[in-house]
Amino acid sequence: MAVVSAVLATTHHPFFYRETELTPPERRRPEAAEWKRKVEAYRETLTAARPDLLVMVGADHFHQLFYDNYPTFLIGKQPRYDATWHNEERYFGLPTFVLDGHEDLSGHLLQGLMDRGFDFAVSHELKLDHSITCAILAVRPEGDLPIVPIYTNIFAPPLARPARFYALGQAIRDVIEAYPGDQRVAVIGTGHLSLEIGGPRQFQETAPDLEFDRRAVEWLADGDIDAILENVTPQVLEAAGNATDGFLDLVLMLGVAGRGKAHHADHLELFQTTEAFFTWYPQGDPR
Amino acid sequence: MSRYYVNKFLFQADRSPELLAAYKADPVAALARWEEDHGRWLDKNATVERTTWLAFTDEERRALEEHDHVALFELGAHWFPTLQVFVGMHEKDYEATSGPLSYQREFAADLAHWRGRTYPDIRP
Numbered sequence: 179m180a181v182v183s184a185v186l187a188t189t190h191h192p193f194f195y196r197e198t199e200l201t202p203p204e205r206r207r208p209e210a211a212e213w214k215r216k217v218e219a220y221r222e223t224l225t226a227a228r229p230d231l232l233v234m235v236g237a238d239h240f241h242q243l244f245y246d247n248y249p250t251f252l253i254g255k256q257p258r259y260d261a262t263w264h265n266e267e268r269y270f271g272l273p274t275f276v277l278d279g280h281e282d283l284s285g286h287l288l289q290g291l292m293d294r295g296f297d298f299a300v301s302h303e304l305k306l307d308h309s310i311t312c313a314i315l316a317v318r319p320e321g322d323l324p325i326v327p328i329y330t331n332i333f334a335p336p337l338a339r340p341a342r343f344y345a346l347g348q349a350i351r352d353v354i355e356a357y358p359g360d361q362r363v364a365v366i367g368t369g370h371l372s373l374e375i376g377g378p379r380q381f382q383e384t385a386p387d388l389e390f391d392r393r394a395v396e397w398l399a400d401g402d403i404d405a406i407l408e409n410v411t412p413q414v415l416e417a418a419g420n421a422t423d424g425f426l427d428l429v430l431m432l433g434v435a436g437r438g439k440a441h442h443a444d445h446l447e448l449f450q451t452t453e454a455f456f457t458w459y460p461q462g463d464p465r
Numbered sequence: 466m467s468r469y470y471v472n473k474f475l476f477q478a479d480r481s482p483e484l485l486a487a488y489k490a491d492p493v494a495a496l497a498r499w500e501e502d503h504g505r506w507l508d509k510n511a512t513v514e515r516t517t518w519l520a521f522t523d524e525e526r527r528a529l530e531e532h533d534h535v536a537l538f539e540l541g542a543h544w545f546p547t548l549q550v551f552v553g554m555h556e557k558d559y560e561a562t563s564g565p566l567s568y569q570r571e572f573a574a575d576l577a578h579w580r581g582r583t584y585p586d587i588r589p
Binding site for chain 2: 239240241244245246263264265268269333334335336375376377378379380381382416420421449
């Protein structure tokens with residue numbers, strides 16, 4: 179059966195590429211070099227796991243999915259995926275990609291998750307956004323591995339509860355481990371710590387709620403799902419910033435990782451939001 | 466209250482460079498044309514099936530026609546497409562004179578009276 183060789187949970191800061199690559203060195207923020215170093219160190223944690231396939235967890239930001247029909251959970255099942263929308267090129271300077279898919283694993287996950295009580299929507303014409311491409315740029319910029327994208331709704335309330343996200347992560351792990359073959363699958367998910375978009379606390383010199391961020395980083399590094407489920411309610415997320423619901427995808431990733439401390443845990447307090455990087459190796463640390 | 470319809474306009478303006486440019490140049494005309502060509506059509510870019518009942522309230526129409534992002538926030542427009550549309554219209558102009566992210570900071574300052582308060586409900 180396939181194995182989960184690495185689980186990566188990280189924030190996605192869409193300005194990373196612009197701040198560290200597109201901006202000329204003399205105009206970069208002072209923290210740009212450290213930011214890049216941390217991302218490159220994070221990239222090595224994926225490389226060390228020697229993945230054959232990537233299951234990517236993200237969330238569409240009203241690029242393709244909208245309130246006319248916004249699914250709570252959706253999986254892509256395609257031979258290839260276009261990625262990066264026009265407005266992401268315009269705003270973030272993100273490059274476009276065409277990424278190979280893995281239809282067989284998509285189909286296996288769709289069926290397996292349905293069988294475990296997760297009633298997924300499926301798309302056969304999904305164009306990916308920066309919730310996926312930021313992770314590709316960070317940990318696999320070659321974009322050379324087939325992917326299976328899973329989208330969750332962390333964006334258009336009402337949202338599923340934190341415990342449901344965690345349970346979905348557990349189910350994703352189980353279903354991958356029941357996939358016939360000997361593939362090494364890395365599961366990579368992106369979300370947010372405290373974040374404000376389009377509100378009075380946006381684009382400050384730090385995240386809107388550093389206290390939340392520091393607690394969240396500790397919970398994630400320790401794999402402490404009990405503390406998360408005890409402390410994180412929709413009201414707590416809302417108080418930390420209007421876009422903090424992205425934390426739910428990090429909770430999902432903790433479900434994939436299982437209990438236990440992260441093998442790699444790092445973070446960096448930046449303008450607008452705090453970046454955080456976690457990797458678990460369910461098969462043991464290969465480094 | 467028709468937050469859905471407001472969001473539908475913002476969502477489509479964010480995705481369409483032509484609509485965004487038209488909305489920046491002449492919001493009243495762009496909004497009227499969008500309603501005719503897109504707003505009351507089902508699905509994206511479709512011209513067969515109608516949604517006959519969607520309409521703005523007077524307050525929503527005024528906020529959109531006057532580029533009033535504070536009113537949109539207070540009416541419960543979704544914060545993401547709102548910011549995207551306003552950044553798309555103004556960021557480059559501000560950046561040229563006041564530096565990177567200066568528009569985003571002014572946008573936030575315009576909403577400063579909402580600090581520490583529960584934000585308006587955005588559920589359609």
